[in-house]
Ligand SMILES: Nc1ncnc2c1ncn2[C@@H]1O[C@H](COP(=O)(O)OP(=O)(O)OP(=O)(O)O)[C@@H](O)[C@H]1O
């Protein structure tokens with residue numbers, strides 16, 4: 001069962017690429033506007049060889065990780081606070097709900113005015129993109145922890161920090177993880193927005209590479225970088241979030 | 257017939273004119289009304305009564321998980337206002353933590369008990385898992401256990417920390433007859449050896465007579481005490497004992513007479 005299922009997307013993908021290649025080579029479109037897969041491949045290969053792709057990816061990943069970790073480190077305790085206190089929920093909680101719907105590009109002008117064209121501005125945009133989604137997810141999943149678990153734990157003498165760490169947090173973990181996943185997706189989007197709009201001298205990320213491709217009218221570079229961006233997002237999901245979610249589902253018998 | 261004549265001084269749990277109302281979706285419900293009861297140290301009290309007569313509510317009040325609207329509940333003279341490790345509850349629905357395996361579930365309460373080494377805690381947890389016949393399931397998570405097995409783990413979890421007062425809400429309802437009969441013996445042994453105070457809820461009159469020093473019959477709408485039966489049979493009692501069966505039949509008859517129409521689940 002396993003190999004045919006893995007083969008299907010590969011075969012279909014290869015067919016599509018072949019069709020695309022043939023279409024561009026047949027001269028029906030201008031290959032400056034629509035580069036053929038082999039042209040993108042050539043750019044990819046040269047960018048790999050001169051190291052520009054690796055260094056851009058590294059710069060971007062570092063910003064993403066840092067911004068995501070800061071966003072989660074703020075979002076988790078603030079979300080827990082919102083679940084605990086109705087005052088926090090009515091203030092920070094409602095504010096988070098509103099700001100969560102704000103497209104993260106909107107933070108770019110704020111960041112540039114407040115910090116200037118620098119690393120801090122990029123980080124600010126990523127953190128703003130992450131934190132609200134995490135706050136909302138943590139608040140909601142803590143609020144929906146079954147009261148029966150709390151009652152049982154309390155009669156066994158669990159209170160305060162013990163109750164939070166040993167009962168509330170494990171019970172809310174599935175919701176927290178999906179909130180982090182959402183926060184990660186938002187962080188990724190906002191980082192691309194920031195890198196495209198905030199032109200920094202130091203640190204040339206994937207977004208800047210994309211931007212440079214546009215200025216040079218290099219469609220092969222633009223499409224190539226876009227593919228790398230998709231690949232990074234997919235990889236993060238495959239090697240980080242999916243295994244955690246699978247483990248959570250399996251250990252609690254939620255697997256279908 | 258009245259309860260054991262007892263002065264309040266040596267009685268451990270004292271309920272005086274306890275009333276509890278819930279403001280639910282279907283309006284104001286008086287779950288229990290004007291309940292006065294004394295449970296002595298080392299007494300085995302059984303609550304019986306039709307569904308919805310406030311048995312679980314009464315246990316929650318004793319546990320300190322809910323607050324009385326009127327009256328008072330005292331433990332050793334002090335008002336019960338919050339849950340405490342001295343009063344463990346085994347809930348009607350199994351409240352096992354799905355993120356822990358069976359052994360860790362049993363260890364949860366033991367870990368919160370001071371003055372034990374980790375080895376002693378693990379040993380105690382294993383002992384009680386073995387007692388309920390689940391020694392080979394210690395690594396299983398709740399979803400990998402059957403309903404009856406989960407109930408047995410919950411039973412082990414409530415027994416393991418050895419609380420002074422044990423509040424049990426239909427602890428044996430999901431068990432097969434064989435396991436149940438064995439546990440009747442074990443509970444009585446623990447009860448007499450460890451000098452515990454137990455308040456147990458059941459729908460099974462025979463079980464009530466087999467286990468209880470006193471059986472309190474409640475009636476619904478609102479939940480009130482209808483009658484209290486003293487059970488003076490010698491321990492250990494066996495569920496198949498004919499004397500026990502006769503007494504259970506008497507109580508069932510009395511119960512049917514009390515309730516205009518006998519409610520289901522009370523035989
Ligand atoms: N949290 C609550 N909110 C509203 N009403 C409640 C609540 N808890 C209990 N009640 C009501 O109080 C009454 C007593 O409920 P309780 O659970 O104590 O019954 P019980 O004797 O344990 O019944 P059973 O034998 O079916 O378990 C019922 O009418 C129930 O609807």
Ligand SMILES: [Mg+2]
Nearest residue numbers: 311312348425
């Ligand atoms: Mg009940």
